Amino acid sequence: MDKTTQVVDLEKVVIKFAGDSGDGMQLTGTQFTDTSALLGNDLATFPDYPAEIRAPQGTVAGVSGFQIHIGRIDINTPGDIADVLVAMNPAALKANKNWIKKGGTIIVNIDTFTKRDLEKAGYETSPLEDNSFEGYNIIQAPITKLTREALKDSGLDGKSIGRSKNMFALGIVYWMFNRPMKQTEKFLEKKFAKKPEVVAANIKVMHAGYNFADTIEALPSSYTVLSANLAPGTYRNVMGNQAIAWGFLAAAERSNKELFLGSYPITPASDILHELAKHKNLGVKTFQAEDEIAGICSAIGASFTGSLAITTTSGPGLALKGEGLGLAIMAELPLVVVNVQRGGPSTGLPTKTEQSDLMQALYGRNGESPSVVLASSTPGNCFDWAYMASKITLEHNTPVVLLSDGYLGNGAEPWKIKSTKDMPEINPSIAVEGEEYQPYARDEKTLARKIALPGTKGLEHRLGGLEKEDVTGNVSYDPDNHEKMVGIRAEKIKRIADVIPDQQVFGKEEGDLLVIGWGGTHGSLYSAVDNLLADGEEIALCQFNYINPLPNNIETLLSKYKKIVVCELNSGQFANYLRMNFQGTIFNQYNKIQGFPFTSSELESHFKTLLAK
Amino acid sequence: MEHLTNKDFTSDQEVKWCPGCGDYAILRAMQKALPNLERKKEDFVFISGIGCSSRFPYYMNTYGFHTIHGRAPAFATGVKLANPNLSVWQITGDGDALAIGGNHFIHALRRNIDINILLFNNEIYGLTKGQFSPTSKKGIKTKSNPHGTTDEPFSPSDLAIGAQGSFFARVVDTNPKLMQQIFVEAESHRGTSLIEILQNCVIFNDKTFAPITAKEVKKDAQIVLEQGKPMLFGAEMNKGIVLNGFKLEVVTVGENGITEKDILVHDAKEQDPTLHAMLARMRPPEFPAALGIIRAVDRPTFDEGLLAQLEYEKENAKFNTVDELLQSGDTWEI
Numbered sequence: 001m002d003k004t005t006q007v008v009d010l011e012k013v014v015i016k017f018a019g020d021s022g023d024g025m026q027l028t029g030t031q032f033t034d035t036s037a038l039l040g041n042d043l044a045t046f047p048d049y050p051a052e053i054r055a056p057q058g059t060v061a062g063v064s065g066f067q068i069h070i071g072r073i074d075i076n077t078p079g080d081i082a083d084v085l086v087a088m089n090p091a092a093l094k095a096n097k098n099w100i101k102k103g104g105t106i107i108v109n110i111d112t113f114t115k116r117d118l119e120k121a122g123y124e125t126s127p128l129e130d131n132s133f134e135g136y137n138i139i140q141a142p143i144t145k146l147t148r149e150a151l152k153d154s155g156l157d158g159k160s161i162g163r164s165k166n167m168f169a170l171g172i173v174y175w176m177f178n179r180p181m182k183q184t185e186k187f188l189e190k191k192f193a194k195k196p197e198v199v200a201a202n203i204k205v206m207h208a209g210y211n212f213a214d215t216i217e218a219l220p221s222s223y224t225v226l227s228a229n230l231a232p233g234t235y236r237n238v239m240g241n242q243a244i245a246w247g248f249l250a251a252a253e254r255s256n257k258e259l260f261l262g263s264y265p266i267t268p269a270s271d272i273l274h275e276l277a278k279h280k281n282l283g284v285k286t287f288q289a290e291d292e293i294a295g296i297c298s299a300i301g302a303s304f305t306g307s308l309a310i311t312t313t314s315g316p317g318l319a320l321k322g323e324g325l326g327l328a329i330m331a332e333l334p335l336v337v338v339n340v341q342r343g344g345p346s347t348g349l350p351t352k353t354e355q356s357d358l359m360q361a362l363y364g365r366n367g368e369s370p371s372v373v374l375a376s377s378t379p380g381n382c383f384d385w386a387y388m389a390s391k392i393t394l395e396h397n398t399p400v401v402l403l404s405d406g407y408l409g410n411g412a413e414p415w416k417i418k419s420t421k422d423m424p425e426i427n428p429s430i431a432v433e434g435e436e437y438q439p440y441a442r443d444e445k446t447l448a449r450k451i452a453l454p455g456t457k458g459l460e461h462r463l464g465g466l467e468k469e470d471v472t473g474n475v476s477y478d479p480d481n482h483e484k485m486v487g488i489r490a491e492k493i494k495r496i497a498d499v500i501p502d503q504q505v506f507g508k509e510e511g512d513l514l515v516i517g518w519g520g521t522h523g524s525l526y527s528a529v530d531n532l533l534a535d536g537e538e539i540a541l542c543q544f545n546y547i548n549p550l551p552n553n554i555e556t557l558l559s560k561y562k563k564i565v566v567c568e569l570n571s572g573q574f575a576n577y578l579r580m581n582f583q584g585t586i587f588n589q590y591n592k593i594q595g596f597p598f599t600s601s602e603l604e605s606h607f608k609t610l611l612a613k
Numbered sequence: 614m615e616h617l618t619n620k621d622f623t624s625d626q627e628v629k630w631c632p633g634c635g636d637y638a639i640l641r642a643m644q645k646a647l648p649n650l651e652r653k654k655e656d657f658v659f660i661s662g663i664g665c666s667s668r669f670p671y672y673m674n675t676y677g678f679h680t681i682h683g684r685a686p687a688f689a690t691g692v693k694l695a696n697p698n699l700s701v702w703q704i705t706g707d708g709d710a711l712a713i714g715g716n717h718f719i720h721a722l723r724r725n726i727d728i729n730i731l732l733f734n735n736e737i738y739g740l741t742k743g744q745f746s747p748t749s750k751k752g753i754k755t756k757s758n759p760h761g762t763t764d765e766p767f768s769p770s771d772l773a774i775g776a777q778g779s780f781f782a783r784v785v786d787t788n789p790k791l792m793q794q795i796f797v798e799a800e801s802h803r804g805t806s807l808i809e810i811l812q813n814c815v816i817f818n819d820k821t822f823a824p825i826t827a828k829e830v831k832k833d834a835q836i837v838l839e840q841g842k843p844m845l846f847g848a849e850m851n852k853g854i855v856l857n858g859f860k861l862e863v864v865t866v867g868e869n870g871i872t873e874k875d876i877l878v879h880d881a882k883e884q885d886p887t888l889h890a891m892l893a894r895m896r897p898p899e900f901p902a903a904l905g906i907i908r909a910v911d912r913p914t915f916d917e918g919l920l921a922q923l924e925y926e927k928e929n930a931k932f933n934t935v936d937e938l939l940q941s942g943d944t945w946e947i
Binding site: 034037038040183227230231232233234235236237246249250253258260262279280281282283285287289290291293294295297298299300301302303304305306307309323324327331417418419420421453454455456457458459460461462463464465466474475 | 656660670674675676678684688690693720919927932935939945946
């Protein structure tokens with residue numbers, strides 16, 4: 001298609017699609033993401049959807065959004081605020097009014113700005129007719145009407161026609177950013193392979209949107225975001241939950257283990273179960289259990305029998321799994337528990353992100369029951385941390401809790417495809433037939449015991465949750481033995497610090513301010529620190545992935561900065577953990593508990609204040 | 614295969630149940646039954662939850678795992694799925710299986726995963742010292758309800774049948790021969806085999822099953838059901854069970870024109886569970902308690918289903934390495 005308008009190059013742009021939860025905004029956003037990725041943009045995405053499957057139509061509570069940040073340059077966050085907002089109804093406009101850049105472009109479906117829909121959104125008068133959006137570039141597109149018009153001869157019923165209007169919006173945005181529609185056409189052909197009339201209708205509507213944008217004069221120019229300068233290689237898009245699933249598959253293959261997942265559906269972790277359930281061809285056994293407890297317990301049973309066993313959940317599920325996790329710690333069996341964190345406490349904010357399960361992961365069990373705790377920090381590195389969690393658990397025969405969060409789990413980014421042979425070796429610690437076996441004899445260096453698998457001749461033994469006698473593993477109520485075993489279980493975790501790499505920083509090796517983060521806040525912290533480094537500030541970012549044990553060089557590292565600020569999406573759990581471990585060091589805090597990630601700009605301005613003092 | 618004896622299955626751990634506990638007889642029966650299965654010792658796994666009965670695995674010289682309260686079916690499921698070649702036995706009690714573990718219990722039966730569940734039913738909590746359990750008779754006075762319970766008890770057989778259990782047998786701890794025989798048959802059944810063992814707790818609920826097991830009454834108070842055989846019992850073997858309308862009834866052969874031909878013939882393999890449920894509910898004094906295999910029907914198992922899917926997917930998939938998966942779908946070069 002010929003472009004009739006001037007094309008402007010952009011470094012980066014943030015686009016948000018917002019509409020009713022039934023408007024197909026997640027699909028629209030995903031399509032725009034995939035097309036942009038194939039054009040070589042760097043990107044990051046952030047889906048933001050309500051907990052209710054279908055909240056009342058037209059209300060602010062029912063607004064579903066998908067934000068995408070694409071760029072020619074390094075993109076680390078889905079962007080603080082949008083340059084372009086697509087609002088499919090008044091509620092979508094209202095829900096996002098503070099998240100659109102002053103003077104940005106807003107595409108509204110003007111057909112929904114009726115008295116009734118305005119009222120549902122809580123507007124007395126149309127915000128487009130007062131001064132609410134003065135200075136913005138508002139494009140009033142009759143999306144509903146034009147979609148109906150385009151499909152009037154399609155033979156589709158009114159409901160199906162109504163469902164295609166997201167494609168009109170996508171067409172407009174494709175035109176704005178000079179993107180080809182081929183990718184989405186291919187996607188539609190595959191998705192609706194059995195319904196050619198639906199494929200044709202959606203494609204027709206998308207083209208109608210594209211042509212509408214090309215025709216109207218309200219759009220002064222279209223924009224291009226060129227390919228990013230990423231390291232050479234083969235890339236694909238991955239979402240965090242998908243990458244976690246793949247990391248486990250890779251670890252199972254490298255360790256010659258069968259992968260077993262025992263899990264119970266829970267937002268936002270279910271996609272890991274969905275992803276693994278697809279890959280029975282790779283030998284993975286997935287078991288959708290009757291509850292969270294059966295999820296972890298079946299995994300422990302599989303681990304006892306020799307699988308690489310995992311269970312996946314979110315905060316409330318981790319609470320239910322506490323007793324099972326304690327047993328795995330006592331029985332010293334390999335197990336990875338993935339917690340894709342969400343807003344808490346209780347049911348909390350199921351579809352929003354938070355980092356408030358750190359203490360639960362570290363201490364949320366009866367007795368003194370230390371667990372390894374790791375945290376992934378980008379959608380792509382969820383692959384690596386699932387792999388590392390598997391390696392540690394299989395080599396040290398102790399459970400690992402891997403913390404991700406809703407933001408990472410549902411977020412996508414281009415990922416340079418790894419090869420399993422580039423991943424480190426995994427050497428599970430297993431006793432073999434013929435060897436002298438004492439269930440609780442230990443490796444001198446790591447203190448890991450060896451496990452013996454049912455079916456191995458001559459190594460029959462009993463495990464359990466009652467305190468174990470040192471070396472033999474028999475039940476023991478001896479007071480001195482108990483104290484010794486509590487000490488051994490703690491020391492075993494501590495010694496893992498000797499086999500993990502030193503903590504690295506991004507930025508200055510020493511200086512005025514050390515920004516500390518952990519897990520999923522990496523993108524926004526990195527962007528903020530990167531900007532301040534460009535301004536010449538003596539600043540660095542220290543993003544933790546190893547939470548327990550901490551790497552061995554932290555004390556030295558902390559001493560090299562005049563000020564330290566710990567930023568996290570909770571009230572200060574990691575800051576308190578560091579205070580406990582490094583008494584005497586002053587840790588400032590920057591916290592946010594709104595169910596949303598940090599924005600780089602709020603971080604940057606806070607760091608500037610700290611640097612100025 | 615080397616021939617094993619009961620000694621091979623006896624661990625070196627001191628057995629710590631109360632003297633006179635019914636659990637001793639069950640343990641001995643198991644140790645004697647296993648050699649008859651002609652399987653390797655290392656292929657047996659005993660999984661238990663929490664309670665007196667759940668100490669059982671420590672006394673068996675096999676692979677064993679004493680897990681957490683109520684969750685043993687989930688552990689056993691993981692074990693079986695991870696290695697379907699193993700013979701998996703779950704040891705549980707009425708509190709462990711039917712109170713805290715009720716959920717896992719019914720779901721194991723529903724899935725029909727190929728494990729054997731030994732339910733030691735003593736109608737009381739032993740390890741926590743004498744509180745009523747979900748199978749305690751209504752009105753029983755215990756420490757946790759000194760004025761008598763107002764709880765309606767569960768019937769394990771009805772729960773099992775309601776959950777589509779494919780195998781239900783009942784034995785008493787006073788009949789070691791029958792226990793051995795049923796343990797062997799349970800293992801050869803494909804699917805979840807539930808064996809309810811009426812087990813006496815000498816300390817907290819002594820003689821609760823005496824109306825069934827006491828020497829002086831047992832011949833009239835028990836009927837051992839056998840496949841294809843008429844349901845006869847009693848000291849003279851002249852009492853029988855008939856179906857009268859919608860109800861079971863005890864009759865005497867030779868009285869009122871009743872002949873052996875009128876007596877119900879046991880069919881544990883009948884898919885319709887109605888009669889199985891009625892038989893399992895029989896209790897003295899009106900009826901004898903039914904022992905033996907009450908229900909054993911053929912039904913697909915969860916583990917076989919999963920394995921079949923795995924095999925199919927492995928053979929029919931476009932790829933079978935992780936690297937191929939990572940490279941699949943839309944990719945681009947930079």
